[in-house]
Amino acid sequence: MDVTCGVQASKMIPKAEITLQCFLSGLPNPSVSHWSKDGEELKTNSKEELKIQSFTLETAGKYTCHVSNNVTSNNCSVEIRGKSLETRELEIISISYL
Numbered sequence: 001m002d003v004t005c006g007v008q009a010s011k012m013i014p015k016a017e018i019t020l021q022c023f024l025s026g027l028p029n030p031s032v033s034h035w036s037k038d039g040e041e042l043k044t045n046s047k048e049e050l051k052i053q054s055f056t057l058e059t060a061g062k063y064t065c066h067v068s069n070n071v072t073s074n075n076c077s078v079e080i081r082g083k084s085l086e087t088r089e090l091e092i093i094s095i096s097y098l
Helices: none
Strands: 004-010 018-025 033-037 040-042 049-052 061-068 072-082 088-098
Touching: 018 033, 018 061, 018 072
Parallel strands: none
Antiparallel strands: 004 018, 018 049, 033 040, 033 061, 061 072, 072 088
C-alpha cells in the first residue's frame, strides 16, 4: 500500500491556518484511521485533512496520518517547527513515510 502526505498552507507564518492533507493509494482501498501529534491521537472532523486554525510555536510538532486497509497499515508524518514568533517564520523540518 502506498501512502503519501502533503502539507498545504496559504501562509507559513505564525497564527495562520495550516492544512495537512493525507493522500492515499493502494489495494484494497485504504482509509485514514486517525491523525496524531507527537504520538497523541487528535480528534478531527475530517479524516483526510487536518486543519490547524492558528499555528503557533506551541502547536508546532510532528503530525502523523495513520492509514490502514484490511491487509496492512502505514503512516506518514510531517514535522513543522516555528523558528520564532519574532521573525514570523515557520519551517517544514521533514516529511517521512514509515
